[in-house]
Amino acid sequence: MGKNILVTGGAGYIGSHTVLQLLLGGFNVVVVDNLDNSSEIAIKRVTELAGESGKNLVFHEVDLRDKVALEKIFSSSSFDAVIHFAGLKAVGESVQKPLLYYNNNLIGTINLLEVMGAHGCKKLVFSSSATVYGWPKEVPCTEEFPLCATNPYGRTKLFIEEICRDIYRSDSEWKIILLRYFNPVGAHPSGYIGEDPRGIPNNLMPFVQQVAVGRRPALTVYGNDYSTKDGTGVRDYIHVVDLSDGHIAAVQKLDDPSIGCEVYNLGTGKGTSVLEMVAAFEKASGKKLPLVMAARRPGDAEIVYASTDKAARALNWTAKYGIDEMCRDQWNWASKNPWGYGSPDTNN
Numbered sequence: 001m002g003k004n005i006l007v008t009g010g011a012g013y014i015g016s017h018t019v020l021q022l023l024l025g026g027f028n029v030v031v032v033d034n035l036d037n038s039s040e041i042a043i044k045r046v047t048e049l050a051g052e053s054g055k056n057l058v059f060h061e062v063d064l065r066d067k068v069a070l071e072k073i074f075s076s077s078s079f080d081a082v083i084h085f086a087g088l089k090a091v092g093e094s095v096q097k098p099l100l101y102y103n104n105n106l107i108g109t110i111n112l113l114e115v116m117g118a119h120g121c122k123k124l125v126f127s128s129s130a131t132v133y134g135w136p137k138e139v140p141c142t143e144e145f146p147l148c149a150t151n152p153y154g155r156t157k158l159f160i161e162e163i164c165r166d167i168y169r170s171d172s173e174w175k176i177i178l179l180r181y182f183n184p185v186g187a188h189p190s191g192y193i194g195e196d197p198r199g200i201p202n203n204l205m206p207f208v209q210q211v212a213v214g215r216r217p218a219l220t221v222y223g224n225d226y227s228t229k230d231g232t233g234v235r236d237y238i239h240v241v242d243l244s245d246g247h248i249a250a251v252q253k254l255d256d257p258s259i260g261c262e263v264y265n266l267g268t269g270k271g272t273s274v275l276e277m278v279a280a281f282e283k284a285s286g287k288k289l290p291l292v293m294a295a296r297r298p299g300d301a302e303i304v305y306a307s308t309d310k311a312a313r314a315l316n317w318t319a320k321y322g323i324d325e326m327c328r329d330q331w332n333w334a335s336k337n338p339w340g341y342g343s344p345d346t347n348n
Contacts, residue, residue, distance in 0.1 A: 002027045002028050003251075004028045004030065004077060005022055005028070005030070005080060005081055006079045006082045007032070007082075007083045008084045010029070010059075011035060011038035011040060012038040012042075012086075013194070013195040014085060014243060014244070015031070015085040015086075016038075016042040016046050017188060017241060018244040018247045019031060019043075019057065020046045020049055020050060021241070021248055022251075023046070023050040025248055028057075029056060030057075030059075030077060031057065031058070032070070033059070033062075033086065035061055036088070036104075038196075041341040042341060048192070049193070060073055064109070065103070065108050067115065070115045071115055071118075074116070074118075074119040074121070078119070078121070079116075080121075082121065082123070082125070084109065084125070084126050087104065087108070087156065088105060090153065090202045091151050091153050091154070091202060092202060094151055095151055106159060109163065110163070113163070113164075113167060117167075122171070122175065123175045123176075124175070124176045125247055126161070126164060126177070126179065128161055128178045129157045129181055130182045130304060131149055131154035132147050132157050132161060133145050133304070134148035134154070135299070136304060139303050139305050141304065141305070141307060143180070143310055147161075150299050151299070161178050164176045164178060167261075172260065174261070175260070175261075176260075177253060177254060178261070178262070179250060179265075179266050180264070181266045181267070182235065182268075182305065182306050184239075185237045186239040186325065186326035187332065188329070189329050191329070191336040193333070194334070195333075195340075196340025196341050196342070204235075205237075208281050208330075209330055209331070210334075211289050212281065212285050212287050212289060212331065213334050213338035215339075218291060219289050219292070220292045221274055221275070221292070221293050222296055222297040223294075223296030223297065225296070227302065228302060230273050233300060233302060234271035234272065234273045234304070234305065235271065235272065235305065236304065236306050237277060237323060239320075239325060239326045239329070242268075242319040246264075246311065249311075249315040250264070253314065262314070264314065265306040266306070266317075267308055267319070269309075269319075271303055271305040272323055276323070278291070280323045283324070283327070284324065284327035284330070284331045
């Protein structure tokens with residue numbers, strides 16, 4: 001019998017790719033998602049991509065703030081572990097609507113943890129973020145760096161990490177792995193699932209992809225006067241399939257008796273500049289992208305990339321794909337799905 005895993009936010013970008021890898025790995029998966037920033041089409045496509053294993057996927061459209069609905073799900077099946085992705089994630093929006101972010105991300109998570117505890121399911125993999133490092137003074141970022149979030153979205157990730165550490169201190173039966181991801185990009189090699197943000201994208205690659213398919217006129221590059229090789233900011237981009245495999249390694253690690261509440265970075269350990277990423281995407285797509293150079297965004301760090309030694313050692317996981325594969329798969333998804341899971345009239 002495969003293990004039963006509950007995945008919150010499983011219809012989202014990273015969630016859907018992870019659900020697919022779980023199904024292919026022989027797990028049974030129950031997805032809970034309120035479809036606030038995701039699409040049920042992603043779940044249908046994951047089911048198709050999983051082939052025979054697609055029958056091991058169950059989907060519930062539920063908001064984690066609806067504790068009664070959550071209780072029902074936990075009462076009707078028993079879970080070996082939970083992977084918790086669900087949450088709002090746009091930095092700019094979090095600055096404008098902090099209460100929305102605290103309400104959704106924190107209350108949803110507290111409900112989830114209370115219901116998990118009540119049903120004796122005390123194994124959790126949490127989707128944290130490199131934003132908890134704030135603007136690190138040096139690179140690479142190790143898991144021991146001081147923590148400091150610089151916007152409400154980042155603070156929700158940091159607060160949830162602290163809640164997890166406190167829960168473990170209060171009850172050592174809990175086993176919790178906090179995964180701090182760097183910059184997830186790319187798509188499943190089939191081009192059948194990928195990233196489909198609502199509204200104006202917050203991250204580089206969905207923006208690049210929308211310019212490449214003609215949905216936006218030009219790519220704005222914020223800051224070309226940093227002291228980096230080409231003046232643009234440097235980040236650690238990681239292929240979403242590598243990231244998904246990192247979650248499976250983490251779920252397996254929860255069986256290790258020595259796990260308490262542990263943190264691992266998931267990145268490639270290499271920095272890539274904005275212009276290098278654009279050049280790799282142009283090569284993959286055969287398209288020239290119009291660029292507009294703009295001032296630095298307040299609060300953007302110059303160079304951020306991960307130290308990945310701890311994950312390699314403890315989870316036996318390392319990223320396999322480089323930026324060429326990331327861009328190839330991103331373009332494959334974008335060219336087959338120029339409007340994501342929607343159509344021109346649903347995406348104005």
